Amino acid sequence: MTNERYPEVPEGFSEGEPPRGIGSQRLAVLGDPVGHSRSPQLQLAAYRALGRRWEYSRWRIPAGGLAAALGARGQGWRGFSVTAPLKAEALAFASEVSPDARRSGAVNTLVFDSLEPGAPARGENTDIPGIVRAFGERGLERIEGVAQVLGAGETAASVAIAAQRLGASRVEIFARRPERAEALAERLGDGVAGLSLADWRPGDDVAFVGDTVPGGYVPTTDPGRVPAGAALLSAAYHPWPTPLAELWLGAEAPVVTGLDMLLHQAVLQVRLFGGSAIDESLPNEADVVEAMRAALS
Template sequence: MSRLDTATRLAVLGSPISHSKSPELHLAAYEVLGLPWAYERVEIDDQALAPFIESRDASWRGLSLTMPLKQTIQPLLDQVDRIGSLTGAVNTVLFEWGGDAVHRSGFNTDVPGIVRALNAVGVETVRHVHVLGGGATAASAIVAAGELGAESVQVSVRTPQRAESLRPLAAAVGLTFSIGAFDEPHADEPTDLVVSTLPGGAEVPITFDAALRAHAPLLDVAYEPWPTQLGAAWADAGGTVLGGLAMLVHQALLQVRIFAGGDPFAPLADEASVLAAMLAAVGLGADGRPRDGH
């Protein structure tokens, strides 16, 4: 038998998925924890999701989800945590087995992952946040802005009408909300944090002046390829740049808490060592930024 035939099994699902660094992160964590678990990548689209979920057996402990599955998984779950329900986005599924029956719980670890990644570079509070993009990760960025104490969030998208669903979400977390197209002027909008949820390699249809780039930190959730066009522009202005790998590490740490202990709020045994191993697995330092040579 292969290792995958006998081990507790986990996987990250999405399409495309070959670029995902989740296996490196999770396997580094389970090595520190002494858990001989298997974690793989599986290419799955919306149409294939339900058959895949329904066909899992008791060897499966859980799943990580990336696009385009974060918003389509919920009807297949028995329970969803508060942040998942609020954002409409679930990136983690826990299987709890009782004989042949299974209870499937969904979680959103993207929101605390964003908060923890920003905390690691010294961003503890913000007032005005500018989010690029209007999908599931943008929803998580809005909730994260609320948790960082923000007062307002501005969203830029190609087609503003398609992102109007984010307006009640912003209201639910106490934020004033504005939305506009990428080509609309933004010079008069106060900003002290920019979060880009645009796909890696995408052309950035908006320009930020050098003074803003030097002042306001950037979290660009993309990490392949890196640096992104936006990340390079921020670095050129001497600004604080945080890539998507940092968010990925911190949200994955919370996934490990869920898979190992069933609770995203319960720290792992020797969690500092687990986090250090996960950061090292993708070439990041303690602050979530690339180490020399990476």
């Protein structure tokens, strides 16, 4: 496959709207910072496997700037992946949002109704089903016990909802600012509690810990042993392993990585960007997933 037919992974990121290249349709990941994002490798691998001549780049948009930037966008945009700190702004920008996006307060996928500038956008949160898929791939179909989520941001909301979907009996959200954890717990409803991160310990009834702290949570005191059978989701993938991942790996306990989560939510984005429903498989999806996985290695 030649460069003339398929765009290369872009270097760095664009401060303004990325220029249009040779691709017939454009996509990008939005955020700040965004230069580290692995999404271009993932997405372009999928489109090459599918035979689609699409572009995918990185577009740095600082907090508070999403609506203005996308409102002035040019021709040819099919959609965007959205990362921190723009997921709440993407929720407000979208003309229509899914129940998962509404409940989590976060949109990580914008899909436009057409390629015309000013076309309305639909908002989705693929992180939630992506986490469920990542757990299933590891043979973890159910959470039998308490789920603890470290952090209270948009990723934490998605992890908490995914834990509920996997059957957690209770969800505890721990944050450095307990009032943020309490606010998120109140929004998510019954069976969810907000607590101080300073008080976090994985008790014997804990079946799942989701670490959504940027860069990975660094315990200030010894967290103790890993509860028997408890799984860890470590959302950060750079640097790796995170401190909690080291603890879990040392105990030979199940670990779902941030790259697992990134891969599976991206597969669902590829479905949506191609005009399919989120639960509608791609043509030869197993081959597409393996191509995407290889692009991460």
